[in-house]
Amino acid sequence: MHDFKSIEKKWQEKWEKDGANKAEDFSKKPKKYFLVEFPYPSGDGLHVGHCRSYAALDILARKARMDGFNVLYPMGWDSFGLPAENYAIKTGKHPQEITKKNTDNFRRQMKSLGFSFDWSREINTTDPAYYKWTQWIFLQMWKKGLAYKTKMSINWCPKDKIGLANEEVADGKCERCGTSAEKKEMEQWMLRITAYADKLLAGLEEVDYPERVKEQQTNWIGRSEGAEINFKVAREIESPKTLGKKEDIEIKYKELDIPVFTTRLDTIYGVSAIVLAPEYPLVACLAAPERKKEVYQYIEKVKKETEIERVSEESEKTGVPLGVVAINPFTGEKVPVWIADYVLANYGTGAVMMVPAHDSRDFAFAKKYGLEIKDVVVPKRIDMKNPPEKGKKIVERKTIHGIVRNPKTGKILCLKWEKFPWTTFVVGGVNDGEDIILAAKREIREETGYLNLEFKKVLGGPVRSEYFAAHKDENRVAITSAVLFELKNEKKEAVKENEASIHECVWMDLKDINYNTMTCSELDIWLKRLNEDERAYVDEGTLIYSGKFSGLASPDARRKMADFAESKKFGRRQINYHLRDWVFSRQHYWGEPIPLVFCEKCGVQPVPEDELPVKLPMVKSYEPTGTGESPLANIKSWVNTKCPKCGGKAKRETDTMPNWAGSSWYYLRYADPNNDKVFADKKLLKYWTPVDIYNGGMEHTTLHLLYSRFWHKFLYDEGLVPASEPYKKRTSHGMVLGEGGIKMSKSRGNVINPDDVVKEYGADTLRIYEMFMGPFSEAIPWEPKSIIGVKRFLDKIWNLSSSVIASPKGAAISSSIEKLLHKTIKGVTEDIDNFKFNTAISKLMILVNAMSQEKEIPAAYCLLLTTLLAPFAPHLSEELWSKLGNKQSIFLSDWPKYDPALAKDEEFELVIQVNGKVRDKITAPAGISEDEAKHLALQSEKIKPWLDGKEVRKIIFTGKLLNIVV
Numbered sequence: 018m019h020d021f022k023s024i025e026k027k028w029q030e031k032w033e034k035d036g037a038n039k040a041e042d043f044s045k046k047p048k049k050y051f052l053v054e055f056p057y058p059s060g061d062g063l064h065v066g067h068c069r070s071y072a073a074l075d076i077l078a079r080k081a082r083m084d085g086f087n088v089l090y091p092m093g094w095d096s097f098g099l100p101a102e103n104y105a106i107k108t109g110k111h112p113q114e115i116t117k118k119n120t121d122n123f124r125r126q127m128k129s130l131g132f133s134f135d136w137s138r139e140i141n142t143t144d145p146a147y148y149k150w151t152q153w154i155f156l157q158m159w160k161k162g163l164a165y166k167t168k169m170s171i172n173w174c175p176k177d178k179i180g181l182a183n184e185e186v187a188d189g190k191c192e193r194c195g196t197s198a199e200k201k202e203m204e205q206w207m208l209r210i211t212a213y214a215d216k217l218l219a220g221l222e223e224v225d226y227p228e229r230v231k232e233q234q235t236n237w238i239g240r241s242e243g244a245e246i247n248f249k250v251a252r253e254i255e256s257p258k259t260l261g262k263k264e265d266i267e268i269k270y271k272e273l274d275i276p277v278f279t280t281r282l283d284t285i286y287g288v289s290a291i292v293l294a295p296e297y298p299l300v301a302c303l304a305a306p307e308r309k310k311e312v313y314q315y316i317e318k319v320k321k322e323t324e325i326e327r328v329s330e331e332s333e334k335t336g337v338p339l340g341v342v343a344i345n346p347f348t349g350e351k352v353p354v355w356i357a358d359y360v361l362a363n364y365g366t367g368a369v370m371m372v373p374a375h376d377s378r379d380f381a382f383a384k385k386y387g388l389e390i391k392d393v394v395v396p397k398r399i400d401m402k403n404p405p406e407k408g409k410k411i412v413e414r415k416t417i418h419g420i421v422r423n424p425k426t427g428k429i430l431c432l433k434w435e436k437f438p439w440t441t442f443v444v445g446g447v448n449d450g451e452d453i454i455l456a457a458k459r460e461i462r463e464e465t466g467y468l469n470l471e472f473k474k475v476l477g478g479p480v481r482s483e484y485f486a487a488h489k490d491e492n493r494v495a496i497t498s499a500v501l502f503e504l505k506n507e508k509k510e511a512v513k514e515n516e517a518s519i520h521e522c523v524w525m526d527l528k529d530i531n532y533n534t535m536t537c538s539e540l541d542i543w544l545k546r547l548n549e550d551e552r553a554y555v556d557e558g559t560l561i562y563s564g565k566f567s568g569l570a571s572p573d574a575r576r577k578m579a580d581f582a583e584s585k586k587f588g589r590r591q592i593n594y595h596l597r598d599w600v601f602s603r604q605h606y607w608g609e610p611i612p613l614v615f616c617e618k619c620g621v622q623p624v625p626e627d628e629l630p631v632k633l634p635m636v637k638s639y640e641p642t643g644t645g646e647s648p649l650a651n652i653k654s655w656v657n658t659k660c661p662k663c664g665g666k667a668k669r670e671t672d673t674m675p676n677w678a679g680s681s682w683y684y685l686r687y688a689d690p691n692n693d694k695v696f697a698d699k700k701l702l703k704y705w706t707p708v709d710i711y712n713g714g715m716e717h718t719t720l721h722l723l724y725s726r727f728w729h730k731f732l733y734d735e736g737l738v739p740a741s742e743p744y745k746k747r748t749s750h751g752m753v754l755g756e757g758g759i760k761m762s763k764s765r766g767n768v769i770n771p772d773d774v775v776k777e778y779g780a781d782t783l784r785i786y787e788m789f790m791g792p793f794s795e796a797i798p799w800e801p802k803s804i805i806g807v808k809r810f811l812d813k814i815w816n817l818s819s820s821v822i823a824s825p826k827g828a829a830i831s832s833s834i835e836k837l838l839h840k841t842i843k844g845v846t847e848d849i850d851n852f853k854f855n856t857a858i859s860k861l862m863i864l865v866n867a868m869s870q871e872k873e874i875p876a877a878y879c880l881l882l883t884t885l886l887a888p889f890a891p892h893l894s895e896e897l898w899s900k901l902g903n904k905q906s907i908f909l910s911d912w913p914k915y916d917p918a919l920a921k922d923e924e925f926e927l928v929i930q931v932n933g934k935v936r937d938k939i940t941a942p943a944g945i946s947e948d949e950a951k952h953l954a955l956q957s958e959k960i961k962p963w964l965d966g967k968e969v970r971k972i973i974f975t976g977k978l979l980n981i982v983v
């Protein structure tokens with residue numbers, strides 16, 4: 018047992034006194050900048066999830082120092098935000114006081130864990146000396162036209178009379194009082210992040226982020242390549258004064274172009290309607306007089322729906338027709354114009370062309386309102402058994418496959434051909450004036466005689482198939498659909514002689530129907546649809562019924578159709594983004610004041626730079642104003658000010674910034690935290706930035722990461738920062754869950770307080786446990802038993818040092834230990850570099866096990882082990898290091914090197930079985946322990962599905978094989 022309490026305290030004090038973790042500006046050593054997301058200092062204190070992130074980069078930072086780097090590993094506080102403000106309202110304490118108390122607690126906790134932060138660079142977003150620069154950067158953006166004010170609808174609680182941030186609305190209700198939140202239009206400051214959409218996308222090419230992070234950012238930006246096509250609509254020019262009374266007014270019409278945005282121009286021959294957002298500006302004057310009343314009612318109804326409800330795949334789409342038509346410029350066809358909730362006003366042009374056959378939402382809508390469904394893009398098949406032959410004429414036909422099931426036997430009716438080696442379904446052409454169901458019925462009757470058929474469903478299609486029709490000696494392009502029937506009874510009529518001689522009826526089992534037994538190149542499509550509902554064909558394909566574009570593949574068709582539209586001047590290529598501008602105002606007290614003033618004469622004026630920061634006034638009350646304005650609006654002495662331009666009366670902006678503001682540039686401030694002339698000195702930025710590795714949670718991938726990249730790219734364009742991207746590499750830790758894999762939360766009472774763990778087991782144990790619990794990027798549940806295991810591991814190391822002897826020569830040490838030691842150095846080095854902390858620790862455990870088998874251990878070996886352990890368990894390592902006779906800190910020593918010859922891996926293939934069946938083979942280090950093998954096996958992706966939800970009864974380990982019994 019080692020006395021971790023006194024050891025940990027002793028070394029923490031010594032490191033602090035020696036300034037051991039200070040980063041040195043402009044040092045000759047190469048720099049490394051490690052960054053973890055700085056926390057919001059909540060009243061709850063540090064979470065074990067924070068520790069996972071900080072411990073990981075602490076390991077990197079400590080190892081990098083031993084590798085000879087000048088390391089910057091800073092920490093600070095992202096401390097503006099609602100919880101402090103709400104707590105202030107409740108308790109009457111000032112948010113600043115609350116923040117101070119919380120940050121003191123967080124700092125104490127972090128120090129108790131031995132994280133090697135350079136505390137001399139601590140920053141705090143609520144410190145006026147810091148937010149002066151947040152305000153300054155905002156003003157630079159404002160000057161460049163990147164900040165603008167506009168009416169936006171915000172969440173509003175009608176009872177509390179306050180605007181609600183998105184995170185304050187749970188289930189559509191106000192988080193404080195449970196009243197249903199409403200929408201309220203308010204003037205808001207916006208940041209034009211959309212101007213940086215392309216740069217933010219392009220920048221992703223330069224950085225080393227995990228694929229899933231890049232993907233999320235890409236999707237969030239949502240670049241969409243398509244086209245805008247104008248549909249001509251007739252519009253009233255004089256709108257009636259009364260609703261619905263046509264006789265009162267004389268109505269004149271004028272032609273008007275309505276552009277629609279589509280990513281699927283290849284489907285334009287299948288358009289059944291034009292659909293406008295209900296908010297579309299012209300709706301009122303477009304609607305036919307007799308439809309206006311219903312249209313207005315519908316618009317009111319949609320106002321109550323949220324955007325999420327409107328676009329969700331699940332929710333039922335509604336709409337009403339306007340009673341006017343639009344002309345499809347490709348076909349000249351007239352289609353009706355509708356408004357519908359699923360079309361959003363603020364994306365694309367706010368108008369879409371509806372193609373029910375190829376878009377799921379349009380499909381559901383057309384089914385509901387009986388609109389036409391026209392297939393124009395279909396899968397393409399070439400019958401490889403009867404491929405088209407060169408030189409034969411091509412005949413295009415619309416055909417059907419009639420598929421008949423006998424419900425009594427489950428068998429399917431097929432035709433066996435006499436002259437050809439074919440077995441087919443009932444096949445035939447569709448005559449003029451027939452639909453596919455009628456045609457199929459007729460063909461079944463003619464070819465098989467069955468009379469009483471019950472239509473079940475269209476099995477799919479059409480499909481465009483090319484084949485050689487030997488019986489007609491021609492190539493066919495068949496546009497084929499399949500229709501499924503069931504026999505009502507087995508009554509038949511006689512089949513005509515000429516049909517009967519071509520093929521005979523055979524009833525086949527469904528399981529015998531496959532590409533070997535059947536001549537049908539669309540078979541897989543039909544079979545798939547047997548058990549599936551009818552739906553839109555949303556994939557790409559080949560165009561049919563599309564005039565001169567028929568036969569082209571979708572991408573090629575889109576290109577040619579866009580060229581055509583551009584040449585005829587009724588359309589153009591267009592790129593849209595889903596990314597929206599950033600709502601940058603909050604109507605709260607505890608945020609950075611937006612440094613603008615309004616003068617009646619001069620309009621919006623920036624606060625002069627030498628008057629920054631615009632400080633938050635110290636007040637007693639933060640109660641909402643009741644008008645939706647920020648509490649600052651009530652503080653007249655603060656609001657009323659002088660115009661910086663004309664000296665006349667002016668008012669301050671009372672909105673504050675969102676708490677994303679301070680975190681959008683904080684990593685720059687760490688390079689020069691106390692500068693009061695600039696946000697950070699250019700030379701220091703050049704030395705320290707960009708950040709080499711930035712670790713944080715996946716929940717910050719789309720907002721914080723994107724916002725800070727946006728600010729950075731702006732500063733880069735202004736020539737104020739040296740690199741175009743802020744973070745070279747991004748990594749992400751998985752969440753620490755409560756026992757049993759559920760989220761830790763106060764209400765469940767399963768939150769682990771790091772203070773308790775440190776008290777009982779020590780900081781080193783907590784650090785190693787959190788790194789050992791599983792792969793770094795995965796969510797892992799807390800497991801008290803494993804902590805005890807980690808504690809024993811550290812005690813074992815402590816005890817090892819009692820068998821240390823002075824010189825390696827004096828002792829009979831097995832050469833296998835020496836080899837293992839070099840292998841471990843290699844493994845741990847590589848694992849740390851690759852964020853495989855859990856396997857690094859496993860390797861250390863193997864080494865310690867092997868060493869403890871020895872009677873005596875040379876001091877040199879023990880020193881090596883201690884150095885390898887140092888980044889993980891800094892306190893214990895520093896103590897052992899000094900007990901082994903060293904005067905200087907272990908962190909001033911070099912990271913050990915290995916001899917490649919000795920480190921050559923001795924590995925073997927560990928066979929993993931589940932219930933005696935081999936399910937995986939993994940390469941494992943020779944001499945692996947049972948625990949280790951278990952750890953590896955349970956983390957194998959191939960094994961996990963076999964254990965899913967089952968209880969592990971027993972584990973048998975033979976050294977080469979591990980059998981898990983469930």
Ligand code: ANZ
Binds near residue numbers: 281284367369372593
């Ligand atoms: C016709 C069409 C046919 C479409 C088809 C899709 C499939 P993304 O990729 O998100 O950009 N759309 C356009 N503007 C819209 C709006 N304001 N509200 C709702 N939907 C809108 O999606 C672009 C597609 O979403 C567009 O392409 C349009 O429907 C629809 F088989 O046009 B598409």
Ligand code: ZN
Binds near residue numbers: 618661663
């Ligand atoms: Zn003025």
